[in-house]
Amino acid sequence: MGPLKPNFIELIVGLVVFFAVFxxxxxxxxxxxxxxxxxxxxxxxGTLERAEAVESEARRVRAEYQAELSAARQEASRIRQAAHEEGVALLAAVRSEGQKAREDMVAAATVQLEADRVIAEAELREHVLGLATALAGRIIGEPLTDIDRARAVADAFFAGAEADTAG
Incomplete structure (x- = not known):
């Protein structure tokens, strides 16, 4: 017996055991x-499908985020532009208000200066009239008591002086 001529019983038992194990x-x-x-x-x-679903969801969320970000940038730009325009308008308003206040102050100061000049001129005329009357009284040697006549002479003198200055 050998490998080329097997024992028939061993071959059958081996095949039965092989098929039983198989x-x-x-x-x-x-x-x-x-x-x-x-x-x-x-x-x-399932994992691959879930990964694809998660990836598509992530892409959708990213697209939404990009859209929101773009909208936010546009809104911020619009707000900056509006603030700039509002600032320019406010600056122009403040400048015009300041210009008007300056003009009002200059006008008020001009009126006040003119009023002060008139008052000072009147006081000075009274003072000059008093000094001129006292000096004329010293020159004559007796006090002058006719104040109305002295005032008329002084007014005529000052009117002539003003006419000479204006001309």
Whole structure:
């Protein structure tokens, strides 16, 4: 006997044991292996589908974020432009108000200066009239008491002096 001429009983027993082991493996082990492989395939394909869903959601959220960011930038630009225009308008208003206040102050000061000049001129005329009357009284040697006549002479003198200055 040898490998080329096997013993028939050993060959039959070997084949029966082989098929028994093969049947046991096919009945018990192969369904478990198939089940495990199917679970892995399902998990892999499910994970892949979930990853694709998450990726598409991320793209959608990113697009929304980009749109919101663009809108926010445009809004900020519009707000900056409006603030700039408002600032320019406010500055112009403040300048015109300041210009008007300056003109009012200059006009008030001019009126006040003219009033002060008139008052000072009147006081000075009275003082000059008093000094001229006292000096004329010293020159004559007796006090002059006719104030109305002295005032008329002084007014005529000052009117002539003003006419000479204006001309």
């Amino acid at each position: 049947a046991t493996l096919a009945m018990v082990l192969l369904p478990r292996i198939d089940k495990t492989l199917a679970e892995r395939e399902e998990a892999t394909s």
